[in-house]
Amino acid sequence: MTAAAPWPEGCASATCFTFDLDGEEVWRVDEEGARRPGVRSLGAYEAAVALPLILELLERHRVTATFFVPGREAERQPAAVESILAAGHEVGHHGHTHRSPASLDPDEEEDELAAGLAALARVGATPTGYRAPNWDLSERSVGLVAAAGLRYSSNLMNDIRPFLHAGTEVIELPVHWLLDDAPYFWFSGDNFERCLRSAAEAGQVIDEERAGLAALGGLAMLTFHPQLIGRPGRLPLLERLIADAVADPTVWVATAGAVAEFARREQDPAPREVVV
Amino acid sequence: MTAAAPWPEGCASATCFTFDLDGEEVWRVDEEGARRPGVRSLGAYEAAVALPLILELLERHRVTATFFVPGREAERQPAAVESILAAGHEVGHHGHTHRSPASLDPDEEEDELAAGLAALARVGATPTGYRAPNWDLSERSVGLVAAAGLRYSSNLMNDIRPFLHAGTEVIELPVHWLLDDAPYFWFSGDNFERCLRSAAEAGQVIDEERAGLAALGGLAMLTFHPQLIGRPGRLPLLERLIADAVADPTVWVATAGAVAEFARREQDPAPREVVV
Amino acid sequence: MTAAAPWPEGCASATCFTFDLDGEEVWRVDEEGARRPGVRSLGAYEAAVALPLILELLERHRVTATFFVPGREAERQPAAVESILAAGHEVGHHGHTHRSPASLDPDEEEDELAAGLAALARVGATPTGYRAPNWDLSERSVGLVAAAGLRYSSNLMNDIRPFLHAGTEVIELPVHWLLDDAPYFWFSGDNFERCLRSAAEAGQVIDEERAGLAALGGLAMLTFHPQLIGRPGRLPLLERLIADAVADPTVWVATAGAVAEFARREQDPAPREVVV
Amino acid sequence: MTAAAPWPEGCASATCFTFDLDGEEVWRVDEEGARRPGVRSLGAYEAAVALPLILELLERHRVTATFFVPGREAERQPAAVESILAAGHEVGHHGHTHRSPASLDPDEEEDELAAGLAALARVGATPTGYRAPNWDLSERSVGLVAAAGLRYSSNLMNDIRPFLHAGTEVIELPVHWLLDDAPYFWFSGDNFERCLRSAAEAGQVIDEERAGLAALGGLAMLTFHPQLIGRPGRLPLLERLIADAVADPTVWVATAGAVAEFARREQDPAPREVVV
Numbered sequence A, B, C, D: 001m002t003a004a005a006p007w008p009e010g011c012a013s014a015t016c017f018t019f020d021l022d023g024e025e026v027w028r029v030d031e032e033g034a035r036r037p038g039v040r041s042l043g044a045y046e047a048a049v050a051l052p053l054i055l056e057l058l059e060r061h062r063v064t065a066t067f068f069v070p071g072r073e074a075e076r077q078p079a080a081v082e083s084i085l086a087a088g089h090e091v092g093h094h095g096h097t098h099r100s101p102a103s104l105d106p107d108e109e110e111d112e113l114a115a116g117l118a119a120l121a122r123v124g125a126t127p128t129g130y131r132a133p134n135w136d137l138s139e140r141s142v143g144l145v146a147a148a149g150l151r152y153s154s155n156l157m158n159d160i161r162p163f164l165h166a167g168t169e170v171i172e173l174p175v176h177w178l179l180d181d182a183p184y185f186w187f188s189g190d191n192f193e194r195c196l197r198s199a200a201e202a203g204q205v206i207d208e209e210r211a212g213l214a215a216l217g218g219l220a221m222l223t224f225h226p227q228l229i230g231r232p233g234r235l236p237l238l239e240r241l242i243a244d245a246v247a248d249p250t251v252w253v254a255t256a257g258a259v260a261e262f263a264r265r266e267q268d269p270a271p272r273e274v275v276v
Helices: A037-060 A071-076 A078-086 A106-122 A141-147 A199-215 A235-247 A256-267 B037-060 B071-076 B078-086 B106-122 B141-147 B199-215 B235-247 B256-267 C037-060 C071-076 C078-086 C106-122 C141-147 C199-215 C235-247 C256-267 D037-060 D071-076 D078-086 D106-122 D141-147 D199-215 D235-247 D256-267
Strands: A013-020 A066-069 A090-093 A163-165 A219-224 A251-253 B013-020 B066-069 B090-093 B163-165 B219-224 B251-253 C013-020 C066-069 C090-093 C163-165 C219-224 C251-253 D013-020 D066-069 D090-093 D163-165 D219-224 D251-253
Touching: A013 A199, A013 A235, A013 A256, A037 A078, A037 A235, A066 A071, A066 A078, A071 A078, A071 A106, A078 A090, A090 A106, A090 A256, A106 A141, A199 A219, A199 A235, A199 B199, A199 D199, A199 D235, A235 A251, A235 B199, B013 B199, B013 B235, B013 B256, B037 B078, B037 B235, B066 B071, B066 B078, B071 B078, B071 B106, B078 B090, B090 B106, B090 B256, B106 B141, B199 B219, B199 B235, B199 C199, B235 B251, B235 C199, C013 C199, C013 C235, C013 C256, C037 C078, C037 C235, C066 C071, C066 C078, C071 C078, C071 C106, C078 C090, C090 C106, C090 C256, C106 C141, C199 C219, C199 C235, C199 D199, C235 C251, C235 D199, D013 D199, D013 D235, D013 D256, D037 D078, D037 D235, D066 D071, D066 D078, D071 D078, D071 D106, D078 D090, D090 D106, D090 D256, D106 D141, D199 D219, D199 D235, D235 D251
Parallel strands: A013 A066, A013 A219, A013 A251, A066 A090, B013 B066, B013 B219, B013 B251, B066 B090, C013 C066, C013 C219, C013 C251, C066 C090, D013 D066, D013 D219, D013 D251, D066 D090
Antiparallel strands: none
């Protein structure tokens, strides 16, 4: 485990509120989904309803968040990305299409990275961090991220604190399924085997994990999908998670980008080789 | 999000109790299911046991509901549909066979719509609304619904309030899996991977979502399947959901058809293009 | 729904405790399972540990139960079946191999029925009732059951009270997944997607359903698998379910065979055609 | 059921804390997983974070545990295995690669056993017990384990107390999915259908089963995966399970090897033929 390191202002741990703005892209990425408006409407909910409600909630609690956006979704919903930027939040890279890098050949992966950057630039976003669709990196991904001049990756589950990707300047901000809303809430007509959990049940698991991370001085990288957490019945859970974090003086609440730069500057994070 | 709009009689939100009367059709739609009386008996429970109990419960609480019925089930159980109509409930279109429109070719989809209307007409029902099997619209569905003279669709998940399908007179009454009993209760020998939830667990999730919708002035489109909610152990949940709604003076309880016409007349719903 | 009918001794509802003694047969039925002692050990637990504990529990509460036994399991574990008979419990037919009748061709299904009867006869059992493996009847099953002289079937989910299979003397004793322990507890290395529930969670769902059935004057056909309910952590649930039923003077606790004969004699059950 | 037998020092039951140190091997065993650093990072968490935390916890409660280690993981993480040995814990055999013996041909299975022993020997471990990957024995496994001079197997679910494999000197220490953390916690992007349970929910099921085993004088073979139980939010569950066991004077807490040798020496365990 990366050695314990100080967090700012005497904080004992850190928390990021991050949102993967997949919108319709997650359904349009395959041809069949693109032809099914019923299924796609789950994603269309994001720009139409969920995002404004989440931005209002973040503003009310004065929290600055990070939104990872696929390039094609930025092209489809430029006003959504602009509203995120206008509210002062960070926008990160989340692929161009929503396809796992591990499923792409080398040329495709390079093209995806470039196309996503270009699409985000066109709506005024200059990402410094990369989160892969499905967190599913290929063995080339970190090298490509470094070559593109990005400063951090938020994709791996092998630590609870930031570390440095060996041989690069890329900081890793570790994630985990436990702090992602998808395992609890992802449900469509096509994955009917799933158990659709209540916000109360999901909140219990998330609370266990963030309490454990706080006790160990770790980073709680909360990952939400506006189409999931933005449902009327789940927004109170998001609000409670935000309010708890803000009210706790020992928790540093910051964007992913701010955490990456702090770690780089102040924590002297150990380099690690993840592709061996 | 469609702008907040007034609900009748000073109500702050609306609730529909809707039932998809799939009966045996959901099992007979494929040839293998048709030859398995054990599996089909799940659907036969509907007309034999569930429907009379649900009609009695609705009558006791003086609630008028909407039943979406596949044409072939109306042919198989005409007395069931007649008992629904005799009790003053609305009957809507739910396909002819229980096949997803997105899985049909254009001719088949058109035939399904016409055959369902004809079968419902033969038992005395004149639907004004359409709910697709599996809520799984094709890109042609809304146009066909409009051409058939139907007035509303209840299939999409991209809003929490009624909206108008652009270029048509069709009002959309949004739905969501969270307010459907199937994700909690659907269980047969063939989907054994599923987690069979208690009525208490399902009620917790449904309560979260309808409270959230009420707080935002939305429409809670509750969707039940008599073969699921009509089990003896689940009827108390249905009764509690009905009693809660009826007892709350800020909730307008109405049929889907009544909500669609109210929205059209009084809410000036924004037109939206869902197939792009 | 079959009309309400009196239960004996002024009881308002009835409960059967039934056990499907699948043992290793449920794993040996396919060739791959037969070659995997690790998987099969789940079934071997039944005769070695679960059955004696369950028989002791039933005796302590003076409850007579029904055990449905596949013929091949009776051949493999004759002493287990003999201990069931010696304790005064009913033994019913549960196929010869543990294969769904709906998956068999007509000759195979007939052979299964005859072979199961013969195997049970060799250990001294004379079944009067039939429960199909997986409750998965073919369209021929009821006719074959009638032709074999069996008096009841316990396989269908289309009612909550006994009924008569039209054109036969066969009484149906309805079942449901909600009252089966398998949806909560079935778990092997090969169905790893499942959610393994606690006894407390399963008990909550079962309690909801049996309370609902009691309120409606129905039959609670509790269905257990000794390899599941016989685990040390689940036996207290079985004991609670038994103790609750025995302590309630309005519940008639009886074997499936006794319920079938009572219904035939005293309830004038409506005939129903289940294969149309 | 194996007859009740005395446990040491007047204890009424026994508990082992065992850990399957699968690490990256469980992901690297197939070629696709090996090329996906995102997925593999779940396993890399084990040596980097989970193991040191678990070793600290065991030391604080003065519990000696058993770690089953695949040979290839020992080659990849020799320092991890050395830290386990240095802390005085037992190291057992867990295959060489993480492949089910039931899926191997005879030569492969023999090679796996030898290669695993050799790899463990190179890091200083001399296993006396064998736990198969996925507990999925072939029909040859027990014979091979006996021939390799190993003293116990911990793989089968057909009893709740130790027994002797007939015709060998190999003691079986029975296991069960209920006492394994994987059914509650295993979750990756590739088995997204699963229900991710809270530590509280998992603890409830585990508590039910170990209470039942204690009441029957059985052996609670708790099986953990450091990549699962070692998450910050789950370590408090592990600590509670350890603290409960240690605080209960009627529970004998021991390594698997110690339980096997005690059973052999003092319990005169009944021989049983598991492959028939």
